[in-house]
Amino acid sequence: MALPSATESRDVILEVCNLSKYYPVNQGFFSGQKALLHAVDNVSFQVNRGEVLGLVGESGCGKTTTGRLIVRLATPTSGRILIENTDVAKIKRQDMMEFRQKVQMIFQDPYESLDPRMTIFDIVAEPLNVNGIGTFEEREAQVEEMLNLVGLAPPSAFLFRFPHELSGGQRQRVAIARALVVKPSFVVADEPTSMLDVSIRTGIMKLIAQLREDLGISYLYITHDLAVARYLCDRIAVMYLGQILELGDSEDIVKRPLHPYTKALISAVPVPDPAIERPIPNIKGGVSKPINPKPRCRFYDRCPESSSSCAEAKNPELRDIGGGHLVACHLL
Amino acid sequence: MDTLLRLEDLTMHYKTKAGWVQAIDGVSFSLDRGQSLGLVGESGCGKTSIAMSIMRLLPYNAELVKGRILMDGHDLYALSDEEVRQLRWKEVAMIFQAAMNSLNPVYSVGNQIIEAIVTHEPETSEEEARDRAESLFELVGIPKERMDHYPHEYSGGMKQRAVIAMALACNPRLIIADEPTTALDVIVQDKILREIEDIRRKINMSMIYISHDVSVIAEVSDIVGVMYAGKLLELGPCCDVFKRPKNPYTYSLMRAYPSILGEKHDLATIPGEPPNLLDPPSGCRFHPRCDWATKECREVEPPWREIAEGHYLACHNPIKTQQVKSCMQQETAKGGEGIGASFGN
Numbered sequence: 003m004a005l006p007s008a009t010e011s012r013d014v015i016l017e018v019c020n021l022s023k024y025y026p027v028n029q030g031f032f033s034g035q036k037a038l039l040h041a042v043d044n045v046s047f048q049v050n051r052g053e054v055l056g057l058v059g060e061s062g063c064g065k066t067t068t069g070r071l072i073v074r075l076a077t078p079t080s081g082r083i084l085i086e087n088t089d090v091a092k093i094k095r096q097d098m099m100e101f102r103q104k105v106q107m108i109f110q111d112p113y114e115s116l117d118p119r120m121t122i123f124d125i126v127a128e129p130l131n132v133n134g135i136g137t138f139e140e141r142e143a144q145v146e147e148m149l150n151l152v153g154l155a156p157p158s159a160f161l162f163r164f165p166h167e168l169s170g171g172q173r174q175r176v177a178i179a180r181a182l183v184v185k186p187s188f189v190v191a192d193e194p195t196s197m198l199d200v201s202i203r204t205g206i207m208k209l210i211a212q213l214r215e216d217l218g219i220s221y222l223y224i225t226h227d228l229a230v231a232r233y234l235c236d237r238i239a240v241m242y243l244g245q246i247l248e249l250g251d252s253e254d255i256v257k258r259p260l261h262p263y264t265k266a267l268i269s270a271v272p273v274p275d276p277a278i279e280r281p282i283p284n285i286k287g288g289v290s291k292p293i294n295p296k297p298r299c300r301f302y303d304r305c306p307e308s309s310s311s312c313a314e315a316k317n318p319e320l321r322d323i324g325g326g327h328l329v330a331c332h333l334l
Numbered sequence: 335m336d337t338l339l340r341l342e343d344l345t346m347h348y349k350t351k352a353g354w355v356q357a358i359d360g361v362s363f364s365l366d367r368g369q370s371l372g373l374v375g376e377s378g379c380g381k382t383s384i385a386m387s388i389m390r391l392l393p394y395n396a397e398l399v400k401g402r403i404l405m406d407g408h409d410l411y412a413l414s415d416e417e418v419r420q421l422r423w424k425e426v427a428m429i430f431q432a433a434m435n436s437l438n439p440v441y442s443v444g445n446q447i448i449e450a451i452v453t454h455e456p457e458t459s460e461e462e463a464r465d466r467a468e469s470l471f472e473l474v475g476i477p478k479e480r481m482d483h484y485p486h487e488y489s490g491g492m493k494q495r496a497v498i499a500m501a502l503a504c505n506p507r508l509i510i511a512d513e514p515t516t517a518l519d520v521i522v523q524d525k526i527l528r529e530i531e532d533i534r535r536k537i538n539m540s541m542i543y544i545s546h547d548v549s550v551i552a553e554v555s556d557i558v559g560v561m562y563a564g565k566l567l568e569l570g571p572c573c574d575v576f577k578r579p580k581n582p583y584t585y586s587l588m589r590a591y592p593s594i595l596g597e598k599h600d601l602a603t604i605p606g607e608p609p610n611l612l613d614p615p616s617g618c619r620f621h622p623r624c625d626w627a628t629k630e631c632r633e634v635e636p637p638w639r640e641i642a643e644g645h646y647l648a649c650h651n652p653i654k655t656q657q658v659k660s661c662m663q664q665e666t667a668k669g670g671e672g673i674g675a676s677f678g679n
Binding site (some may be wrong): 060061169171172199200201202203204205208209225227228229230232233253256266267268270271272273274275276277278280281283285288289 | 358375377432489490491492494519520521522523526527528546547548550552554555572573576577586587590591592593594595598601603604607608623
């Protein structure tokens with residue numbers, strides 16, 4: 003396992019330090035009191051150049067918010083995001099164009115992320131038009147090249163069609179082409195395969211892996227599916243109620259999970275083999291909302307192993323327990 | 335065992351502006367009392383259409399071209415609307431896809447269940463119905479104090495449980511669960527599937543699970559049916575189908591899922607896309623995407639035949655056991671190891 007660990011400072015493309023995003027929520031209809039929903043709470047991680055980092059967690063754990071903060075679709079409450087050593091929060095309006103060329107996002111639903119009234123050519127060429135890249139002929143060539151790359155060949159068969167004429171898999175390929183046409187160095191992919199059918203999904207997953215090899219793109223891959231994350235990502239970060247509880251090499255996380263939450267999450271994944279009797283996941287209760295959370299471990303209420311010391315102790319910090327495997331738990 | 339439900343050569347088409355969509359084509363299977371059947375396939379393959387045919391809830395543009403659905407030996411399509419209404423919920427209940435949205439937001443959840451009971455069993459008094467609703471809540475693991483709460487006060491998992499409680503309200507003999515856990519997180523999904531299975535065993539109920547997720551079907555079904563483009567391609571005991579898949583589609587579908595167990599294997603991609611059912615391919619509907627396809631596959635529709643006790647298949651070139659065995663053996667060996675490593679601690 004020669005993968006660079008987070009602590010070694012290799013060629014880091016994305017660095018997230020103590021990132022937080024709180025949303026005010028109404029406590030009741032008449033009370034003027036505002037509570038804070040800690041969507042992302044003190045999250046730190048790094049993505050190395052050429053790496054795919056998986057952000058895994060249940061719905062509402064803050065993984066999409068983290069992605070949106072990184073591409074500056076939302077502004078953080080506190081903390082820093084550095085992409086290629088540029089502080090994302092401090093980018094001025096006139097420099098945003100340049101930033102958007104470097105950092106792109108692929109969205110979950112290819113049925114909603116494409117404008118139904120634009121042709122495939124217009125959709126894929128739009129980022130080039132907006133950024134004023136190349137002449138019309140050059141743009142045309144680039145769009146065709148991109149469509150070839152994402153497996154929509156021959157491009158001439160797709161250029162002047164509309165999204166409704168394409169299947170879900172093809173649409174997602176168009177969305178990927180649009181994100182990559184400006185040659186970004188970092189891409190946030192927010193569940194790009196979760197809306198697709200199995201037989202199509204594998205193709206998109208392979209495409210994402212292939213484009214990383216060919217174009218040297220680094221990804222933050224957001225997903226709720228551990229099996230998909232294991233297949234695509236070098237490292238996996240497990241999020242729960244706005245915080246990262248465990249982070250490490252993909253195989254390490256899947257085969258030797260250390261945090262009680264990761265263990266429960268992994269044992270809850272159904273197994274495609276009727277002969278295997280899966281143990282009952284060891285976890286209590288249901289997910290709560292991180293509204294004004296207590297300053298102790300977020301997982302305390304559901305943890306099967308929690309002790310009285312966990313109740314009093316502060317929120318555990320992520321710490322390296324060897325080989326770049328980070329865990330936030332008092333019990334380890 | 336006695337047969338509860340039987341589909342005989344069911345063929346159903348939808349009339350659209352563009353023509354007839356051949357949504358279900360010649361589907362036959364039978365389900366015994368207390369048995370669970372899993373229907374697996376990609377979206378648009380006709381899984382939900384089968385469920386709706388059994389419930390007789392088809393839209394106006396659907397036409398039953400041929401075939402029969404027999405429930406306890408009675409032809410469902412020979413009954414009057416009123417008779418079907420009697421049958422629905424008392425004999426066959428359904429857990430709909432996106433259960434989150436199948437509750438009425440302006441009634442309390444408890445009231446909706448009581449209503450279901452009182453409507454279908456008019457002899458029951460309101461109090462009796464309330465008592466039964468309370469015990470149903472307990473059965474699916476919702477505290478009964480929550481009965482008077484409204485759907486928006488429930489979490490996704492709780493709504494799903496409430497919908498299951500509603501399906502159980504009139505003690506049906508068959509429940510059809512259409513993607514019952516698709517919108518839920520894995521931990522909640524696991525809990526709910528375990529609960530449904532517990533209840534099913536307890537009251538010896540039959541179940542039809544519909545899902546696109548091979549793993550979910552593998553865990554809950556006694557028999558599995560694999561559907562593609564409106565046709566059943568393979569059906570048999572769960573272990574048989576998963577250990578010795580005969581149809582190339584079944585095999586590819588299973589290999590297309592990434593697993594968290596064992597070593598990472600290369601995922602199978604099925605080239606192309608599912609066909610348009612307005613004009614399905616000739617011969618075997620899967621042939622344009624099949625690696626094993628021959629001239630015969632392109633021209634002749636493969637017959638539905640029994641190849642082993644309870645194992646049915648529609649394929650001209652079934653996969654040889656040898657081919658699969660070597661592949662599967664490697665994987666199970668690794669799979670076993672993976673389980674030890676991930677679940678052992």
